[in-house]
Amino acid sequence: xxxxxxxxxxxxxxxxxxxxxxxxxxxxxxxxxxxxxxxxxxxxxxxxxxxxxxxxxxxxxxxxxxxxxxxxxxxxxxxxxxxxxxxxxxxxxxxxxxxxxxxxxxxxxxxxxxxxxxxxxxxxxxxxxxxxxxxxxxxxxxxxxxxxxxxxxxxxxxxxxxxxxxxxxxxxxxxxxxxxxxxxxxxxxxxxxxxxxxxxxxxxxxxxxxxxxxxxxxxxxxxxxxxxxxxxxxxxxxxxxxxxxxxxxxxxxxxxxxxxxxxxxxxxxxxxxxxxxxxxxxxxxxxxxxxxxxxxxxxxxxxxxxxxxxxxxxx
Amino acid sequence: xxxxxxxxxxxxxxxxxxxxxxxxxxxxxxxxxxxxxxxxxxxxxxxxxxxxxxxxxxxxxxxxxxxxxxxxxxxxxxxxxxxxxxxxxxxxxxxxxxxxxxxxxxxxxxxxxxxxxxxxxxxxxxxxxxxxxxxxxxxxxxxxxxxxxxxxxxxxxxxxxxxxxxxxxxxxxxxxxxxxxxxxxxxxxxxxxxxxxxxxxxxxxxxxxxxxxxxxxxxxxxxxxxxxxxxxxxxxxxxxxxxxxxxxxxxxxxxxxxxxxxxxxxxxxxxxxxxxxxxxxxxxxxxxxxxxxxxxxxxxxxxxxxxxxxxxxxx
Numbered sequence: 001x002x003x004x005x006x007x008x009x010x011x012x013x014x015x016x017x018x019x020x021x022x023x024x025x026x027x028x029x030x031x032x033x034x035x036x037x038x039x040x041x042x043x044x045x046x047x048x049x050x051x052x053x054x055x056x057x058x059x060x061x062x063x064x065x066x067x068x069x070x071x072x073x074x075x076x077x078x079x080x081x082x083x084x085x086x087x088x089x090x091x092x093x094x095x096x097x098x099x100x101x102x103x104x105x106x107x108x109x110x111x112x113x114x115x116x117x118x119x120x121x122x123x124x125x126x127x128x129x130x131x132x133x134x135x136x137x138x139x140x141x142x143x144x145x146x147x148x149x150x151x152x153x154x155x156x157x158x159x160x161x162x163x164x165x166x167x168x169x170x171x172x173x174x175x176x177x178x179x180x181x182x183x184x185x186x187x188x189x190x191x192x193x194x195x196x197x198x199x200x201x202x203x204x205x206x207x208x209x210x211x212x213x214x215x216x217x218x219x220x221x222x223x224x225x226x227x228x229x230x231x232x233x234x235x236x237x238x239x240x241x242x243x244x245x246x247x248x249x250x251x252x253x254x255x256x257x258x259x260x261x262x263x264x265x266x267x268x269x270x271x272x273x274x275x276x277x278x279x280x281x282x283x284x285x286x287x288x289x290x291x292x293x294x295x296x297x298x299x300x301x302x303x304x305x306x307x308x309x310x311x312x313x314x315x
Numbered sequence: 316x317x318x319x320x321x322x323x324x325x326x327x328x329x330x331x332x333x334x335x336x337x338x339x340x341x342x343x344x345x346x347x348x349x350x351x352x353x354x355x356x357x358x359x360x361x362x363x364x365x366x367x368x369x370x371x372x373x374x375x376x377x378x379x380x381x382x383x384x385x386x387x388x389x390x391x392x393x394x395x396x397x398x399x400x401x402x403x404x405x406x407x408x409x410x411x412x413x414x415x416x417x418x419x420x421x422x423x424x425x426x427x428x429x430x431x432x433x434x435x436x437x438x439x440x441x442x443x444x445x446x447x448x449x450x451x452x453x454x455x456x457x458x459x460x461x462x463x464x465x466x467x468x469x470x471x472x473x474x475x476x477x478x479x480x481x482x483x484x485x486x487x488x489x490x491x492x493x494x495x496x497x498x499x500x501x502x503x504x505x506x507x508x509x510x511x512x513x514x515x516x517x518x519x520x521x522x523x524x525x526x527x528x529x530x531x532x533x534x535x536x537x538x539x540x541x542x543x544x545x546x547x548x549x550x551x552x553x554x555x556x557x558x559x560x561x562x563x564x565x566x567x568x569x570x571x572x573x574x575x576x577x578x579x580x581x582x583x584x585x586x587x588x589x590x591x592x593x594x595x596x597x598x599x600x601x602x603x604x605x606x607x608x609x610x611x612x613x614x615x616x617x618x619x620x621x622x623x624x625x626x627x628x629x630x
Contacts, residue, residue: 038627064627088497182403184520185540205499206521209535216614220524220533225500247627259617297617299531302574312353312379312562 002041002066003246004113005032006132007122007145007235008102009046009070010079012277017087018228024277025056027079028122028145031232034281035268036243037063038289043113045069045132047105049076059282069110076101089227090204109135116140118246120238121165123147126157133164141251143167143242144196145234151178162194169200169238184209185216197253200241200262202234210262214255219262222270222296229276233269236281240268267292317356317381318561319428320347321447322437322460322550323417324361324385325394327592332402333543339592340371342394343437343460346547349596350583351558352378353604358428360384360447362420364391374597384428391416404542405519424450431455433561435553436480438462441472448479456566458482458557459511460549466493477509484515484553499524500531512568515556515577517549525577529570534577537585537611544591548584551596555583582607 007029013022033042043066048056052072060067079102083092107128118140121129129144136142142165150158151174158178162168168191172184181187188199188211198212203221210217244264249257267289274280322344328337348357358381363371367387375382394417398407422443433455436444444459451457457480465473466489473493477483483506487499496502503514503526513527518536525532559579564572582604589595 040627088491176403183540183542185538189540203521206518207533207535209538216538218522218535218538218615219617220522220535223500223524223531223533225498225504227498263617300533300615300617302534302578302612302615302617312355 001247002043002112002116003036003118003120003242004043004045004069004109004116004136005029005036005120005122005239006045006107006129007032007120007124008079009044009048009052010081010102011051012231013080013082014229014231014276015084016089016229016276017085018226019276021276023080024279025059026081026231026277028232028235030060030278031235031272031281032120032122032239032242033060033065034063034278035236035239035272036246037065038268038284038286039240039243039264040247042066042243043069043116045107045109045113047071047073047101049073049078049101052078059278063282066112069108069113071108073101078102083231085230089230092231107132114138118142118242120242121145121161122235122238123150126150126154126161129161130157130164133161141166141242141245141249141253143169143238145169145238146174146178148174148177159194162191162196164195166197167200168196169202169234169241171202171204171234175199175201185211198258200265202237204230204233208237208262208266210258212253212255212258217255217259217262219266220300222266222292223299224270224274227273230273231277233273236272237265237269239265241265263293263296267296316562317358317427317431318351318433318435318557319358319360319384319424319431319451320344320351320435320437320554321360321422321444322347322435322439323394324359324363324367325396325417326366327546328395328397329544329546329591330399331404331544332400333541334591336591338395339594340374341396341546341592343547343550345375345593346550346587346596347435347437347554347557348375348380349378349593350551350554350587351561352380353583353599353601354555354558354579355562357381357558358384358431360422360424360428362386362388362416364388364393364416367393374593378597381427384423384425386423388416393417398546400545404545407546422447429453433457433557435557436460436476437550437553438465441465441469441476444476445472445479448476456481456557456560456564456568458484458553460484460553461489461493463489463492474509477506477511479510481512482515483511484517484549484556486517486519486549490514490516500526513573515580517552519545519548523552523577523581525573527568527570527573532570532574532577534574534581535615537581537607538614539585539589542588545588546592548588551587552580552584554580556580578608578611582611
């Protein structure tokens, strides 16, 4: 049982209304791995430079994440992103992007990764996603994330990659933009017609929705009074979601299992945004996760929902 | 048992990507009343002109809505709004607003309305909302809706009105703007600190959230492939929500009852947007409502949600 994720491993400098941090450990594969690590054995495929130190590696290994496929380029620098969030914390403003070693990233899967029991294609160039997909021989669930950059510049390649996966996780705007369909329900159907068995639409603070073979499931976001740093929330959602599915779904993609995975993803995303970078997720305990999962469930429970004799005609 | 609503009664001309209609029956009180009429006895307080015909009145009376307090101004013209929605159907673009008789609206409550068992202050000038509130002697639940126009131009008066009600129903942007607080959780708390026992934040296609004494409840929107005309969706939500509460809450504002009311509101809003103006709601049957309520419940059910032994430490 293991879940392999390919994506970016980065240093992020972030300013939000709550403060700022320089060169924190970040990147899609990092946030994904940490979130998933609470539920299953994770292997991370990525590339870093010589500036990526023992301390950064230890953040991953302390959570039992296998870094065998984390390539380190001697003399190179790690992918660097600088961004800021304004008062509403919704959209990041990118101030600087230095791809560095990430520009030449050619993911290499070790035997252990090629035969892992699930694969998540994090947000990298679609051509690389397809290449990794081809190398994967594990026969397990394959998921994919992407971003507007690839939708705008490499749409065809992205659609080709989507054709080869079981699950697509994208945010609302990405789903609409990729399908050129403003209605999310229809947009998700279009994506499923390409091949994926289900589509998860991430809606930030509004929650997430699942469109699959057994229909629709919608979920609010976990309500937070203080969002410190939204960076990586989507990746943490994906990590929790996929980590749960791989670790505990046993190949079962029924609604019950998928709904549980959605709630887990949401819980992990909610922790992610409560601290800068990975700091909150690093410090998480199983008890924290259990507690929030139960709270979250009670916040959306509709068990007692019966229309009963509410209509006037019933009176 | 009766619910009185004060608000606009209007003619709307609307163009959407799905077509256009001229001078349909519309207005906040109209949409609210029709939605609520499936759950309780409704009385509408509003003003119309001589152009408001028997056919328009009949749309209300056919649903058992009491129009005793619908003032008709001889020689006057009914409030008229013309708007259009673009491809994404999210925001209405106002092309024309003619207040007509609505400009001089001084709501007058008959004995029956003054003593009704609940009051909803639809979206009118905050000073008028307060005036109506003062006149109301029924001692029942009082709710309020508003809009950005009043938040921007009559904030103080609106806050005064909010201090006198039990429930506030606003959309996401309105709640943030009114409280100058971008975080919805804190914004809702600020509103509750003014007096209301609970706040409902309407989130359009993303659903709705309830912030009350017993905490948070979040709900997705009912997923629709085709949204024909969003005009009145928020009013239909409010009508379903308040209609259910008044008709069946028996003064019980427990989470179970409020959650049911939220689901009813969402169901009524989803019907509203499936047709132009009031046409879909006019044609609704109780069976339609029951069916969608049950479908909706199943789309958000998390009864089977147990984290169980999902964490790695459990293994």
